[in-house]
Amino acid sequence: MDKAETEAIREVLTGNRDAYRVxxxxxxxxxxxxxxxxxxxxxxxxxxxxxAFLRAYNKLPGFRQDSAFSTWITRxxxxxxxxxxxxxxxxxxxxxxxxxxEPSADESTVPVADACTGPEGILLDSEAASLRRAAMATLTxxxxxxxxxxxxxxxxxxxxxxxxNVPANSAKQAIFRAVGKLRRSLAPLAGGVQ
Amino acid sequence: xxxxxxxxxxxxxxxxxxxxxxxxxxxxxxxECASISDSIAETLRVFxxxxxxxxxLDRNWQRLRGNLSVLAPEPRRRWMHxxxxxxxxxxxxxxxxxxxxxxxxxxxxxxxxxxxxxxxxHGPLTTQPADPNIANHLDAAERLLTEVNxxxxxxxxxxxxxxxxxxxxxxxxxxxxxxxxxxxxxxVLEDLGRVLTTLDNEPPTxxxxxxxxxxxxxxxxxxxxxxxxxxxxxxHTQQ
Numbered sequence: 001m002d003k004a005e006t007e008a009i010r011e012v013l014t015g016n017r018d019a020y021r022v023x024x025x026x027x028x029x030x031x032x033x034x035x036x037x038x039x040x041x042x043x044x045x046x047x048x049x050x051x052a053f054l055r056a057y058n059k060l061p062g063f064r065q066d067s068a069f070s071t072w073i074t075r076x077x078x079x080x081x082x083x084x085x086x087x088x089x090x091x092x093x094x095x096x097x098x099x100x101x102e103p104s105a106d107e108s109t110v111p112v113a114d115a116c117t118g119p120e121g122i123l124l125d126s127e128a129a130s131l132r133r134a135a136m137a138t139l140t141x142x143x144x145x146x147x148x149x150x151x152x153x154x155x156x157x158x159x160x161x162x163x164x165n166v167p168a169n170s171a172k173q174a175i176f177r178a179v180g181k182l183r184r185s186l187a188p189l190a191g192g193v194q
Numbered sequence: 195x196x197x198x199x200x201x202x203x204x205x206x207x208x209x210x211x212x213x214x215x216x217x218x219x220x221x222x223x224x225x226e227c228a229s230i231s232d233s234i235a236e237t238l239r240v241f242x243x244x245x246x247x248x249x250x251l252d253r254n255w256q257r258l259r260g261n262l263s264v265l266a267p268e269p270r271r272r273w274m275h276x277x278x279x280x281x282x283x284x285x286x287x288x289x290x291x292x293x294x295x296x297x298x299x300x301x302x303x304x305x306x307x308x309x310x311x312x313x314x315x316h317g318p319l320t321t322q323p324a325d326p327n328i329a330n331h332l333d334a335a336e337r338l339l340t341e342v343n344x345x346x347x348x349x350x351x352x353x354x355x356x357x358x359x360x361x362x363x364x365x366x367x368x369x370x371x372x373x374x375x376x377x378x379x380x381x382v383l384e385d386l387g388r389v390l391t392t393l394d395n396e397p398p399t400x401x402x403x404x405x406x407x408x409x410x411x412x413x414x415x416x417x418x419x420x421x422x423x424x425x426x427x428x429x430h431t432q433q
Contacts (some may be wrong), residue, residue, distance in 0.1 A: 024255055032249040042247045050254060054261055061265055108203045132240065150208065152243035157210070172210065179204045183237040 005069055012060055020057055027070055028053065033078040037148035038081035039088075040136060048084045075163045078097035078149075082141040082164075089141075135185030139178050146171050147178035197224060203231045207238060328367050328379075335360055335386055336419050342393065343416075347391060357393035364390060382418045389415060 004022060011019035031052055036045035056063075056073050063072065136144060142164060149155045150165075161171035197254045198206075198217055205211035206218075221228045340355055342349070351359075371380035 013265050015264045017259060017264060020262065021255055021259075024258065025251065028251055028254060030329055033246050036246050037226060037243075045256065049249065053258055057258075057262055057265070064277055124218055136241075147241075151238060151241065172205075175203045175208065175210075175384065176201045176354060177236060178201055179208070179237060184198075186237055186240060 006065060009060060009063070009065065009069070012057070020053075023069060023073075024034060027073050030070070031073055034074055034077050034149065034153065037152050038078065038141070038145045039085055040133070040144075044084055044088065045081070048081040049077060051084075052080045055080065078145060078163045082145055085141040085144065091138075131185070135182050138181050139187060140174075142166075143174045143178040143181070146174040147182075150175050151179075155189040197227050200230060200234070203227065204234055207231065207234045326372075329368055331360070331363055332419050332422055335364070335390070336416060338393075339416055339419070341387065349396065354394065357390050361387065361390040361394050379422060382415070382422050385415050386419065 005026070008019045008022040028049060032045055032049040035048035035052070036042065039045050039048055050074060056076050059076075063069070087093075139147065145164065146160055150157060157168050157171050157175070161168040164171055164174075164175050166174075198220060202211060202213070202217065206214060211217060221231055334356075338353070338360060342353065364383055368380055368383045368387060371377075371383055
């Protein structure tokens with residue numbers, strides 16, 4: 001941790017709330033990015049990032065400064081985002097897209113894609129995007145987090161495992177399960193799983 | 195031909211496999227595995243990283259700042275928290291804690307001046323012979339238990355009366371042993387009391403299960419009584 005961060009934390013702990021802005025300016029983007037990968041939408045990512053910074057602020061008196069603030073806040077953000085996804089899954093399960101012969105905005109249904117069309121073309125249109133979102137929704141929060149952080153953010157498995165507080169092998173298995181599920185979800189587009 | 199599993203092929207596509215070379219060679223010759231591997235690669239491509247929107251830092255800071263309290267370093271807070279709790283204790287709670295502490299000190303001081311030995315352990319049960327009448331009581335109890343142990347069928351009235359009398363005197367000796375701090379002796383006498391209670395209250399029927407319970411309860415008790423009696427006889431030489 002560099003001197004500016006240490007100084008900012010020291011100031012915060014002596015009652016200067018505005019000193020926290022230094023840490024926020026440095027890490028809010030990366031925290032938001034991780035949260036966006038996990039939650040999948042901007043509004044939830046912002047909510048999770050805000051909550052993570054608020055939690056970190058309240059825990060700052062107990063923060064051991066021998067570890068990096070960036071690692072710590074990222075870990076808090078991951079957990080916050082996962083919790084938010086779990087909450088959303090419970091709250092919004094009625095509104096998840098469902099498969100139907102004809103798409104209907106009122107009933108939140110999407111059609112199964114035509115197997116004769118190439119996957120490239122299908123994924124370009126909105127129906128395919130809905131299907132892609134639906135495929136991601138089949139993942140558990142842990143699978144989604146592990147997969148997106150490994151595949152999209154290129155984070156090492158050890159770091160993901162530490163953030164999720166699971167053994168490295170569990171994080172790896174979560175990623176493998178996620179890819180397997182997503183592949184099967186895309187099967188209608190590609191003409192079936194081989 | 196041995197094929198690779200989906201998991202192994204996923205690991206390969208994610209560059210997490212320790213068998214990259216063998217898998218690569220296999221994929222060159224196995225169309226089945228190659229097809230699955232291609233499907234995995236396509237999945238990863240479809241779900242590749244999309245753009246991430248740029249958050250509004252100022253707006254987020256303004257929202258966050260409104261929720262920030264004024265902080266102080268933890269050690270000081272904990273110290274104050276501790277004293278706040280101490281001072282907030284109700285007087286009754288504090289007095290109770292003080293009493294418990296005094297009782298503990300009292301027991302500890304008593305134990306420190308009077309060594310206590312475990313039942314059936316090495317060395318004597320007591321180091322000071324108690325009331326000589328206890329030796330007689332223990333002697334009578336031992337005889338009764340031995341007699342009952344070797345009997346069969348329901349208890350006769352004489353044995354019952356004897357058990358009842360011993361039960362009453364036993365209660366006195368239990369209290370005496372407790373008050374003198376001889377916990378080992380009190381413990382043996384309490385066990386004896388439970389057995390005597392069984393004998394005193396058991397219905398006089400041949401079907402009663404007192405024998406079984408008696409055998410269970412006297413397991414080791416007779417030996418304890420003999421040791422205790424040995425220690426409590428007036429002729430016992432203190433070691």
